[in-house]
Structures are given as C-alpha cells and as structure tokens.
Amino acid sequence: MSDMVEVRAVVRIPMLDRVIRTLKEASVPRITVTRVHAIGAGADPAAAKFSFDEGSAYADKAWVQVICSSDRSEECARLVASAARTGRQGDGIMSIHPIVAVVKIRTGARGLAALK
Numbered sequence: 001m002s003d004m005v006e007v008r009a010v011v012r013i014p015m016l017d018r019v020i021r022t023l024k025e026a027s028v029p030r031i032t033v034t035r036v037h038a039i040g041a042g043a044d045p046a047a048a049k050f051s052f053d054e055g056s057a058y059a060d061k062a063w064v065q066v067i068c069s070s071d072r073s074e075e076c077a078r079l080v081a082s083a084a085r086t087g088r089q090g091d092g093i094m095s096i097h098p099i100v101a102v103v104k105i106r107t108g109a110r111g112l113a114a115l116k
Contacts (some may be wrong), residue, residue: 004099011084023085
C-alpha cells in the first residue's frame with residue numbers, strides 16, 4: 001500500500017463546520033473543500049431540489065478531501081464519519097484512495113514532508 005492516501009467524503013453542508021473542526025483538532029494538515037451537487041441516492045429526499053441543468057433531483061453538498069499518511073486513513077475516515085453523521089438518508093459517502101506522489105509546489109518537498 002502507498003505511504004499516503006486521500007480520504008474523500010461528500011457530506012451535508014450544515015455538517016461541514018463540525019467536520020473541519022474535528023479534523024483540525026486531530027492535527028490533519030491538509031483539508032480541501034469543494035461545493036458539489038449530489039445526485040441520486042446521495043440526495044436527501046426532504047431537501048432535494050430539481051434542476052433543469054442537472055436533469056434530476058440533487059442536493060447541495062460539500063466534498064472534503066484530506067491527504068494523510070496511510071496509517072492515519074482509518075482515523076481520518078472515522079473522524080469525518082462521526083462528525084458528519086445525522087442518521088438521515090443523504091449523510092454522504094466516503095472513499096479512500098492511494099496516492100502515488102505528493103509534491104509541494106513552493107518548495108518541491110515530496111511525500112509526507114510536502115503536507116507540512
């Protein structure tokens with residue numbers, strides 16, 4: 001397995017502050033957040049919107065990306081899940097992906113050193 005992984009999670013926007021705070025308290029060094037539209041089973045029926053552009057019901061969600069060492073992947077996934085969980089349909093989904101390389105653009109640092 002790779003030394004680094006990326007944990008990707010699609011979560012409810014109202015839960016985003018709690019997710020970010022939880023990850024920062026655990027000293028996760030790099031967090032990226034993007035606004036996305038969840039379509040299909042990821043859309044909470046109580047909050048779904050219909051869009052002619054999307055052609056379907058969707059829900060506004062946040063895509064949280066974290067790069068961490070592979071030995072912290074389960075911890076990061078657990079933290080995100082516990083902070084994002086409401087118990088209702090549409091709480092989100094998470095995946096974990098191996099990283100081939102990470103390079104810090106400013107310094108050229110590679111690997112785990114690039115995350116600092």
